[in-house]
Amino acid sequence: MSNTKLEKVFRDPVHNYISVNNQTIYDLIGTREFQRLRRIKQLGTSSYTFHGAEHSRFTHCLGVYNIAKQITEMFTKNYPETWNPEENLVAQCAALLHDVGHGAFSHTFEGIFDTDHEAITVNIITDPSTEVNAVLRKVAPDFPEKIASVITHDYDNQQVVQLISSQIDADRMDYLLRDSYYTGATYGEFDLTRIMRVITPVDNGIAFKIQGMHAVEDYIVSRYQMYMQVYFHPASRAMEVLLHQLLKRAKVLYPAQKDYFELTSPRLVPFFEHNFTLSDYLHLDDGVMTTYFQNWQTHPDEILSDLSSAFINRKLAKSIKYDKADEQDLDILRQIIAKIGFDTDYYTAVHSNFDLPYDLYRPELQNPRTQIEIMQKDGTLTELSELSSLVKSLTGTTHGDNRFYFPRDILSPETLFKAEQEAFVSYIRNDHFLGKERK
Known part of the structure; x- marks a missing residue:
């Protein structure tokens, strides 16, 4: 590994000082593709719930x-x-670049425009037109492909792959601590120092010495709590729903109003046309998208302008939990909402969030997880x-909920259609919905 002439340091609120003493790493940080991550929020719309969560994919x-x-x-x-020390630079580059393909508002954008941030990460690493690729090629002609294969889990050394992507990896360890710090929630805190002391390379991956098992337990519980209390927060999901509906409406309007969107949101046009390039993708970030939404607030289409204003000014929908058996009831709620005057295609939505805190290796699954191995004193x-009985209780069980989102105005005393409002409130609060006994 070639060292820089002088160590560079980044002051970090989670890790204190992050030191860089390798020229390749430092050059990668300076590329335009990596610097773009400063303009992509790590937690997307969660900053509208946890106001401190303004940290970026860069950090x-x-x-x-x-x-x-x-x-x-x-x-x-x-x-x-x-452990082969020649893998150090491979692992460190893959760690640095693992999220370089994330786009504006990440997962919500992907759902609307059918993009894939992991595929774009690989594209950024391997495309000769990128600055990232040029830096990696200075190491060796095949070095970009090596880094890309770590991202796709195809690299021949599973120790490296599991350091970057497994049920306890460098990615998850950082985002739990970082998201906990910036949201102000303490659920994500765990003993990183202890885990770093007990992690060990084994023949086909990584393991953890038994002396540190309780620190690993703590990590699993912290991850579970962060998903339940932060990542799946109903208000953050309400913003995701609003963003989805807003982009969906713009996508519907685009074919008949191309001139308008070319004027107010030109960087989105290739995505409306289903014909975007890597360069188009890299020109979008959270700030660009937010500016477009501000422009759309004055659009003559009442739905687009209203949803844009709601997003800019954080006017969230309300929600209730539901189970699969309630889906017929949801149709009745939509009918009531439509009578009140809301277009249910844009003002109602269902949103599901479920997570599997921990699972065993199950080779029969399409994407089996790498289980966490504990090394006994005899090896x-x-x-x-x-x-761990604690981890066993979480193993193989999914946690989360389904939510039905509807306009907050329905519950307002100013609602014009009083009969329908009363019917709606009665339905969600009384025996008709969720509270009924099921035989």
Whole structure:
């Protein structure tokens, strides 16, 4: 690994100092594709719920690099028989670049315009037109493909792959601590220092010494709590729903109003046309999109202007939980909402969030998870849930809920259609919905 002439440091609220003493890493940080991540929020719409959550994908990727750097340096020092130090730069570059393909408002944008941030990450790494690719090619002609194969999990060294992507990896360890810090929620805190002391390379991946098992348990519980309390927060999901409906309405209007959208939101036109390039993608970020929504507030279409204004000014829909057995009831609620005067295609939505806190390796699944292995004192490996009753209780079980979103105005005393409002309120609060006994 070629070192820089002088160590560079980034002051970080989670890791204190993040040091860079390798020229390749420093050059990657300076590329336009990586600098773009400063303009992509790590938590998307969650900043509308947790006002401190303004941190970016840039800060997160630096944090993941920092964790990977510390682990690979420790492996090099303590495990010369099981870790190849030539993998250090591969692991560190993959850690730094693992999220470089994330787009504006990430997952919501992907759902509307059928993009894939992981595929775009690989594209950025391997496309000769990018600055990232040029930096990687200076290491070796095939180095970009090596880094890309770590992202796609095809790299031949599973130790490197699992450091970047597994049920306990550098990515998750950073985002839990970082998101916890910036949201002000303490659920995501765990003993990173202890985990870093007990992580160890094994023949086909990574494991954790049994002395640190309770720190790993704490990490699993922290991850569960962050999903339930922060990532799945109903208000954050309301903003996601609003963003989805807003973009959906713009997409419907575009064919008949191309001139308008070319004037007010030109960077979105290639996505409306289903004909975007990598350059088009990289020109979009959260700020550009927000500016477009501000422009659309004056659009003559009442739905687009209203949804745009609601997004800019954080006017959230209300929601109620529902189960699969309630889906017929949802149709009745939509009928009532339509009578009140709302277009249910845009003013109602269902949103599901479920997470599997931990699971065993199940090879029969399409995307099996890599289980967490605990190394006993005699060197044998035991799957975590066999040793931890706490983790066993979370293993293989999904947690989360389904929510039905509807206009907040329906519950307002100013609602014009009083009979329909009363019917709606009665339906969601009384025996008709959710509270009824099921036989």
